[in-house]
Amino acid sequence: MAKQAKLDKKAAKAAQTPVDPAKMSRRRQLVETYRMTKKTDPRIGLWLLGAFLVFGVLGFVIFKVLPGSGVIEWILAVVGGLLFGTLAAMIIFGRRAQNAAYGQMEGQPGAAAAALRMLKRGWITEPAIAFNRQQDVVHRVVGPPGIVLIGEGNPTRVRQLLASERRKHERVARETPVFEVVCGRGEGEVPLPKLVRHVQKLGRNIKGAELTDVRNRLKAMDANRSAIPLPKGPVPTSMKGMRGNMRGR
Incomplete structure (x- = not known):
């Protein structure tokens, strides 16, 4: 029991210790940035989903009308939709994350x-x-x-x-x-x-x-x-x- 309590204490301490973003993986950076943004922008998830769907449909339509036939036409349309949707979501995420970060920092020393x-x-x-x-x-x-x-x-x-x-x-x-x-x-x-x-x-x-x-x-x-x-x-x-x-x- 004492050993387990000591391990739990170490784990809690490690969780509270801030990690240098430069040492984080790309995925971890995105997760931490999303968490930070959500604190001041609770609707960030809806914005990202909306951007992905709207521009995904737009990309699908654009690639669907390009010359092609059969399976290749559908594959291009789906890939185009995913690319457009992902790009739009990342752009929206970057802008809103930046605004959230500035909002949290403004008025603080440094x-x-x-x-x-x-x-x-x-x-x-x-x-x-x-x-x-x-x-x-x-x-x-x-x-x-x-x-x-x-x-x-x-x-x-x-x-x-x-x-x-x-x-x-x-x-x-x-x-x-x-x-x-x-x-x-x-x-x-x-x-x-x-x-x-x-x-x-x-x-x-x-x-x-x-x-x-x-x-x-x-x-x-x-x-x-x-x-x-x-x-x-x-x-x-x-x-x-x-x-x-x-x-x-």
Whole structure:
């Protein structure tokens, strides 16, 4: 009995321990993402079923009218219907899962940093390069537009923090554009669901060798900073895995 109780305790502890999405299988990532989405979007199953049926029928009809005869015609129609239905369901799933993840993260410390992980290759995201006692924080993204400073927290305080960081960055990278973005729902702020798209639309101002030079300059500047911990919050861990899901990895 004592041995069984110990095994049950270990199993319960293992179930509570979060698993790194990067170490999950593709199937496990999809299951965890679905569970996360269902918490804030209870009708996700109906949406997926509806999309599969509607576009499945559409695909069936399209392939049915293609030239062919007999068994081959029906096989093509069925396969076409399955392909159309599955593709439509995955697209709907990706969009609604993304909205659900943003909804769970919004308003929590570190939410902007988690969202910026969605940026593709060619972007370097560095969370919490500046931080104050009130938990206002500035993250940095280095990419084609130049240097993008993203602040989250109290709008007034975070703008002061951004201005201070901008001056520091302009001193070490004078010819590199520096952008300031405040993540939030207020006037002049960028909502969390639109943050990544907003950053991507800032243009292309630096390339290859210039980007490497800027990164080296920033590393030298950061070496003089004291270690600043990223504020912890209940940010959904499946966001990492969902990035791969929505890219169709």
